[in-house]
Amino acid sequence: MPGYWELEEGKDCVAKTVESTKFATFIGLSITGLRVVVFLAEPPLIALKTAASITGTTAAMGAIFGLTTCLSAQMREKPDSALNYFIGGCASGALLGVRTHSILTGSMSCFALGCTAALAKIAKIEDWRITGTAIR
Template sequence: MGYADHPDGQECFEKVFACTKYSGFAGLILSTYDALMITKPQGYVPTIATYMKSTIPAAAAGATFATVSCVSTNLRGKDDKINYFLGGAAAGGVFGIAARTFRVGVPLGFFLGFAAIIYKDSKDEGWSIFPQTVHKMGAMDHRQFNFTLTPDK
């Protein structure tokens, strides 16, 4: 179950759940990095506060993006890039509210809005932001290659 499984403007609750899940997980990774590498809180309560400081706004921003873009698609009756810009700008505003400053919210709102436009364009035109790569598991197949110093006779 992902965000792009259904057309825009349909199945809004599933889209909100998917965005909240992914952005909350990203916030959890960011919080872990913050707790281990930057702030290094001492004790349980400061550690929980460190996790809440990043995880909750990230999950709320994902939910806000999905909600605003889905509702604006339904209200405007159009499926275009403006809906995604509005969702991204609203998500940036959530981070600004969490930081309690316009200096974070306004630039991040514009940045996330334009990032959402790029995502919508990639979804509509069929190109990928991160191309698929083929990964091979395990070690090299030693039967394919001859690693001896002298060839067999």
Template structure:
């Protein structure tokens, strides 16, 4: 399988997962609104939320994967590029270049920071038990003056 097919497959998977999250949010929106349509309002009234979430997830993954293929590196910058592409979608939806730029900067910076800091795992995620104990000993060492 080529890298392009992998990117498209990954983007499809992410779009499906994000669409599922969008379905949940759409259901919550439908519950909060007053109308007489009932449960089918999840699709008819607030269904755009499902598509928006799916598109954001798919575009993010496709942008990140394409950046990785083009740059030849696997680092946090790729997540920033994917986040920028996904953030632009919010501006496109509102027909505003300013909102596209702000969305690009905000989502791109957030995703870059998330990836650069170890995906909220912290600095000890990849350390062995012995390395963690050694750090603890050094950190709590009594100062001798």
């Protein structure tokens, strides 16, 4: 997500949302590609419907994450807070719960994605190294 990190936190919410949506769409297309390879026997129409569903859901999650994170930074007036990312990740996870009609899935996804997003922000702030180079 190089374009996402270059944008100032809490300022241009539209640009942040577009960048996070593009990244999430790429993830969704990757998941879809893997699924099509694994389930070769599916009829093409069902495979296309599933691909659209997966890609659309991940794109929506990216959009919700970008918008929620940016608006949280603006409302709280704390642009570099990991809590903004937790809130954005949690909102994205809640969408999974709505999509699957499951409170358990939504709450677990909220917690997992919120923690993951907050850790990513902390790693960015503190310049953690994963593979020998800092997250940029």
